[in-house]
Amino acid sequence: EDQVTQSPEALRLQEGESSSLNCSYTVSGLRGLFWYRQDPGKGPEFLFTLYSAGEEKEKERLKATLTKKESFLHITAPKPEDSATYLCAVRSGNTPLVFGKGTRLSVIA
Amino acid sequence: EAGVVQSPRYKIIEKKQPVAFWCNPISGHNTLYWYLQNLGQGPELLIRYENEEAVDDSQLPKDRFSAERLKGVDSTLKIQPAELGDSAVYLCASSYGTGNSPLHFGNGTRLTVT
Secondary structure (H helix, E strand, C coil): CCEEECCCCCEEEEEECCEEEEEEEEECEEEEEEEECCCCCCCCCEEEECCCCCEEEEEECEEEEEEEEEEEEEEEECHHHHHHHEEEEECCCCCCEEEECCCEEECCC | CCCCCCCCCCCCCCCCCEEEEECCCCCCCCCEEEEECCCCCCCCEEEEEEEEEECCCCCCCCCCCCEEEEHHCCEEEEEEECCHHCCCEEEEEEEECCCCCCEEEECCCCEECC
């Protein structure tokens, strides 16, 4: 059974204080690892898909990396508007996405 | 491109009453998903449609939940009768195919059962 564990559950940063969110996964044959951002009262918004170990993708202040066991979402010099819940999800075989519980990020000005 | 549209945004009902949620996916997306999200949790799949066919409904509580996707476009999720534990956010998502195309989510319907 596919499993996704995200840490920490919550993270509070000062504006400009860089950090990383972790997503550890257990799957039989990873087909893709997905990162989503979710704002309060909204649905998840797609950020990245990573397919194989060593792959990296960037978008503005966000950079996602992937190893064989985990993925990191690095946030460089965050701003208050980066505050949200960040969700990680994995897909293996033809199974649907399995989501983690997310990391709640708060960036304080 | 218009996003996934869901209605209503909020619904408050008494237990044992029926309730229905509606979803209009992104044009051209043949795969549609209904997810349930409890507070502080990630979304959990209820049912997945490929065109009109429900291809994965193993997590749908079939004694009280039902769904349909007529003509392979809009979809409706129904609960009858609702229980207190059904209070949650019901998210609809769509994608082009079922490979690694990303899912695009609507803003959900927040259901409160009293």
